[in-house]
Amino acid sequence: MNLLTVNDLTKKFGQFTALDGVNIDVKEGEIYGFIGPNGAGKSTTIRVLLGILKATKGEAKIFGKNVWKDAVDIHKHIAYVPGDVNLWPNLTGGEVIDLFVKLRGGNHRSKRKELIEKFNLDPTKKCRTYSKGNRQKVALVAAFASEADLYILDEPTSGLDPLMEQVFQEYVLDVKQRGKSVLLSSHILSEVEKLCDRVGIIRQGKMIETGTLDELRHLTRTNMLVETKNPITSINEIKGIHDLVHQGKALSFQVDAEELDNVIKHISRFGIVKLESAPPTLEDLFMRHYEQKDGSGAGGGT
The missing domain is CATH 3.40.50.300 (P-loop containing nucleotide triphosphate hydrolases)
Structure with missing residues (x-):
């Protein structure tokens, strides 16, 4: 009811x-x-x-x-x-x-x-x-x-x-x-x-x-930034990775929560030098996932 x-x-x-x-x-x-x-x-x-x-x-x-x-x-x-x-x-x-x-x-x-x-x-x-x-x-x-x-x-x-x-x-x-x-x-x-x-x-x-x-x-993806001693290979084949971007020696990407363990195991083989992770903000998520869906430009209240 x-x-x-x-x-x-x-x-x-x-x-x-x-x-x-x-x-x-x-x-x-x-x-x-x-x-x-x-x-x-x-x-x-x-x-x-x-x-x-x-x-x-x-x-x-x-x-x-x-x-x-x-x-x-x-x-x-x-x-x-x-x-x-x-x-x-x-x-x-x-x-x-x-x-x-x-x-x-x-x-x-x-x-x-x-x-x-x-x-x-x-x-x-x-x-x-x-x-x-x-x-x-x-x-x-x-x-x-x-x-x-x-x-x-x-x-x-x-x-x-x-x-x-x-x-x-x-x-x-x-x-x-x-x-x-x-x-x-x-x-x-x-x-x-x-x-x-x-x-x-x-x-x-x-x-x-x-x-x-x-x-x-998709709202529960984790943002990750990883730098390793050796170049990470085959990361495109790992399930649950999205928006992969090369930033100099580092890689930034998003990971589905349920695949986080597998991704960490994979990248750890290449010698992790730096690892940063953060949950996406809702503002980020709306910009990323919904901008195309809502093209009206209508404003919102508070």
């Missing part, structure tokens, strides 16, 4: 088309990754889903209800975390968390306490004293302490350190185990890979691909 459905969603600001026929569906108990470069239209889509912006065309429903007309009812059952959290400066973090939890009709004191400890948050400080990361923590604690059916998370780990990102991932998976749904907007591919059942990719306001990560396996 689909908890969230978006059909042919279009949003224009004057002559500018921020969203161009976006389609999304999030099933019950599913973590859906909504990914794309910054400025692709992720946050604009989410603002429509939250009833903040009215769509120019198309349909968006959450729990079978219209996101614009029934926004008040829908908000009783969703938790939202933006990428840049603004809080009341004179309230403490704990007071803000209590306010958000009460608005959703919950009172989970033990869960609240557990989350505050896990996220290493001091709830007694005034919000004006918090760093960006601590403001994110307040919003995340409030969201996960609530009894929501759908969690809409828009770049939620912005400003968090790697340890806190791990805590965040634990709670997202906990939400899924309890049968809840998550729409996770992100430009961090590794975060999406760890958490999401399906992924929808947006670029310049258009949905380019949707599927499981297995179906979108």
